[in-house]
Amino acid sequence: MPWNQNQDNNPWGSNKPGPAGGGNKQTPPDLDKVLKDLNDKFGGFFGGGKGGNGNGSPEVSKGMIIAAIGVAFVVWLASGFYIVAADEEAVVLRFGQHTDTRSPGLNWHLPYPIETVEKIPTLSVQRLTIGFRTLPDGRERKMNQESLMLTKDENIVDISFVVQYKISNIENYLFQIDASQAVQTVRDAAESSIREVIGSTLIDDVMTDKKALVEDETKTGIQKILDTYKAGIRVTTVTLKDVQPPERVSKEFKDVASAREDKERTKNEAETYANSVIPNARGEAKKMLLEAEAYAKEVEDRATGEADRFNSLYQAYKKAPEVTRKRLYLETMETVLAGSDKVIIDTSVAKQVLPYLPLNRADKVEVK
Secondary structure, eight states, X not given: OOGGGSGGGOTTOOEEEOSTTTOEEEOOOOHHHHHHHHHHHHGGGGTOOSOOOSSSOOOOOHXXXXXXXXXXXXXXXXXXXXXXXXXXXXXXXXXXXXEEEEOSEEEEOOTTTTEEEEEEOTTSOEEEEESEEEOTTSOEEEOHHHHEEEOTTSOEEEEEEEEEEEEOOHHHHHHTSOGGGHHHHHHHHHHHHHHHHHHTSOXXXXXXXXXXHHHHHHHHHHHHHHHHHTOOEEEEEEEEEEEEOOXXXXXXXXXXXXXXXXXXXXXXXXXXXXXXXXXXXXXXXXXXXXXXXXXXXXXXXXXXXXXXXXXXXXXXXXXXXXXXXXXXXXXXXXXXXXTOOOEEEOHHHHTTSOOOOOGGGGGGEEEO
16 A cells, blocks of 8 residues: 555554544554664675574674774864965864964864864955955946045045955964954954044145055054954055045046146246256356456466566666666567567668668658
8 A cells, every 4th residue: 555545644654543532543664674674785795694683683793883983984084184275374273272373285184073274365465445346347336435535624535445464363363353254354444544544634635745645644554453453464555546536526626636737837847947047147156256266366476476576686686787777678678679560770781771661651661
């Protein structure tokens, strides 16, 4: 009789008369018979055979039990092998307590439940975006609740930045914070730090020449918060990706930026002109000063030479007045007449000389 035709759909046996009252009660199958059938079917695989204990109960062989225990033990030991990736380190926990840290490669630990392993990417740099998210297709989605911030001069600025960090202390990372929430912990610390920095900075400084200062102060603030938590995380870099005004006032800020650029351009042109004129003027002044000093030195040296010459002549005159007087006269006349074009001819020899009269210089010829 099929089981589904029994009353109450009981698959274990047929209906038998129940107690008084006319009800039917189902009886369970013979357990000894079931065990004996299983032993007859599978006992031969482990060196056992069919048999009984004299009471009709099956007898499980000792070899089967030992083999099953051995296989189970080998499988249990083999479950302790694991591989650590090149950018990871493995933390071995014995009953929940940190006992060892393993390097990349093939490792083994006492199998569960004695020891467990946590693999942590300590050698890789983690990247966290604030103010935007990168979608799987490569597009970016703005996160206004993270990016909009208030500056010191009560302006709103839209900032997106990237935080890069590494795990520096595995034990603190696992036991001082919730490792599953580590990313959110870093995100909260980054938002808190940059809002504090932006709140003490003018909007013009944030958007122009103080971005590097904002990055450094934000990085320091994030690290300070994480160290307070003993998170075991070290921040490597903070990079401002995009700093701009909100979309509703973007046009006005662009006009201000253009005016600021014109101001800087004009200032640079003025500085360039000043740098070209002032050095030239200073050079000319230095040249004139050097020329004046050289002229003064020349006049002084010439006067000194003339005085020394006069003194030497005076000394010679005192020793031989007549000779010195005649020599001075001759030297003076030689100097005077050397530049004269007048020709003087003695009358005693004038008749012996062929007369030559330059008509254009007749006034310079004298015959005596």
